[in-house]
Amino acid sequence: MVKRLLFILLYICTTAAYGQEFSVYSEGLINSIKPDGWLKEFLVRQKTGMTGHPEAIAYPYNTCLWNGDIPRNRDYGQDWWRYEQTAYYTDGLLRLGYLLNDQELIQKGESGITYTMEHAQQNGRLGNPVISSLWPMVVFARAMMADYQYSKDEKIINALEKHYLSLNEKDLTVGRRHILNLEGILWVYGHTHNPKLLELARKAYAIGGFEMDAKAAGSDDYIHLHGVTYAEMLKVPLLLYAYTGDKEYLRLALNAERKLTRDHMLPDGVYTSAEFTEGKDIDIAHETCDITDYTWSLGYYLTVTGEAEWADKIEKAIFNAGLGSVTKDFKSLQYFSSVNQFIATGNSDLNNFKKGSTWMAYRPTHETECCAGNVNRFMPNYVSRMWLRGKDDAIVAALYGPSSIRFQCNGSTCEIQEKTNYPFNEDIIFEFKLSRDTEIPFVFRTPNWCKNAQVRLNGRPVKDISLTPGTFSMLKGVFRNGDRLTLHFDMPVELCDVPDQGVYFMRGPLLYSYAIPSNKVEDKTVYENMNGKVSGNPDFKCWSITPAAPFGYAVKLDQDPASGTKSIKLKGKVTRMQEGAYPFDLEHAPVKITLPVHAIKWDLLENRYNPELPALDSLEFTGKKGTIELVPYGCTELRLTVFPWFK
Secondary structure, eight states, rough: GGGEEEESSOOOBBBBBGGOTSSSSSSOTTEEEEOHOOOOHHHHHHHTTTTTHHHOOTTTTTSSSSSSOOOOOOOOOOOTTHHHHHHHHHHHHHHHHHHTTTTHHHHHHHHHHHHHHTTTOTTSOOOOOOOOOOOHHHHHHHHHHHHHOOOOOOOOHHHHHHHHHTTHHHHHHHHHTGGGGGGHHHHHHHHHHHHHHHHHHHHHHHOOSTTTOHHHHHHOOOOOOHHHHHHHHHHHHHHHHHOOOOOHHHHHHHHHHHHHHHBBBBBTTBBBSSOOOOOTTTTTTTEHHHHHHHHHHHHHHHHHHHHHHHHHHHHHIIIIIIIHHTTTEEEEEEEOOOOSSSOBSSSSSSSTTTTTTSSSSSSSSSSHHHHHHTTTTTTHHHHHEEEOGGGOOOOEESSOEEEEEEETOOOOOEEEEEOOOOOTTTTEHHHESSSSSSEEEEEEOOOTTTTSSEEEEEEEOSSOOOOOTTEEEEEEEETTTTEEEEEEEOOOEEEETTTTEEEEETTTTTTEEEOOOOOEEEEEOGGGGGOOOOOOOOOOOEEEEEEESSEEEEOOEOOOOOOOOEEEEOEEEEOOOTTOOOOTTTTGOEEEEEEEEEOOOOBBBBTTBBBOOOOOTTOOEEEEEEEEHHHHHHHHEEEOOOOEOOO
């Protein structure tokens, strides 16, 4: 059985799908992917939560969305906000509908697309003509792209082409974030090969003058920039490379992301952004919009370059920052969330931006509404990019989780079921369901954090294969109905250091935290900054969450005097999950880590703010010591993640 497969390591290929001649992989399988297990449960909770109940998240989601004119809510905010926000929401609910085969969600999302196309301006321009900003249409175009991937309706391509041809280079460079229309322009160019679109994109980018232009992206300078703008602009030169092959564009994109990681990245996989990038201080939060927007851009890095590191980054951000920003029933979210989060109330925002306000509370409604729309995108985006295509009919298991994929390969209809409890379990089983023997180029990823990976086919070890961490590999050969391919990724607990701040613990892609015992009560206060917005559904509550037990703990580490390497002895506990249990519910966390700790004096500031991480050379010990249990970050609401340490 094993001998009939040929192994090609460090697999690199190109694909001409959708005109991206210089991309390694291509997406577009949203109508062929079915989530399963905990992923499906998350999406179902999303549907029964905020995505399926726009009345709960209030304005502007309780309006007609893009299926008509959206009225303003008093005079608050910019005139284009309501269209940006509802475009986020439409994209999320539409992709969710496709993945769950939910016709109600699909009809709701597609009706706005139909209305928008039917009400184009005379020159083909899409969107409400009273809104001067071209940024909301960038977001809404993604919903139209998803619709096309699902329906293959050529009217979408035609409408977007006319829209983009109504623009000129000045339109794309003068307005805030207008340059981001290059995402849609290049996507349409990939389908129509209209040279005017490519010329427009290249000329506009060459003009520069926008926040992350070629000069800013290509320099080594530290960049202080609005978080959403940074995340969105990362991908622009990368997409230009995908359609032109000009490696200077690739260099710019890689350098821009390198600087973001170098200067601003937090342990949960997303950078500081409250609302601007603010360095690597773990006491600074990040905006929930940026969890979605950063991972959306990283998806392009993955498909264009074919490098496994981008898949690793996506998983880390989604499984940790994403899941940590919402309550587990998906009925409320934070606008800002933090790695160390000791309190979450209506007046606990610790950031300089809106300090002391509601922005760190778990609520269905927020002062500025963007995150309440954008939060609906991060998991549907993840699932729709789990499986990709490569050269010569290759099928690519790019992002891991319980799911299945149906696809065509060498003239045969194939199905692969991915059976796993990843990222908790170390094993991933791919079961092949085939009507006949089929030669399938099957591509899979060895995560960079895995130093000991194994692969078995039908129970037998596959020999003569080196599974290099942080790479994609390919099995190319004839698969038969019932074949089972098993990947095993060792997941030892890793001690990680935040220089001059503290230490934290990773297991595979999961960050671990101490879930601080809490008092969680409904917050019925009608805050003035909500501009009259209240949840229209009593089952969706605003929460005031305060610590019910001490959170001041430090860890004692051994440190090698020669190398400086830190270490600690830990105990892990793996709990067999009950059938149907959801692993991100705190009571069902399947893997826990027992951590020995020493109590320290560390309390809330003014009884309502996160205190800063104490200086490592000035810890005040209470004399108490013991053990605490760490659980996956995504299981928590209040949490201690980065610990002060001493020798």
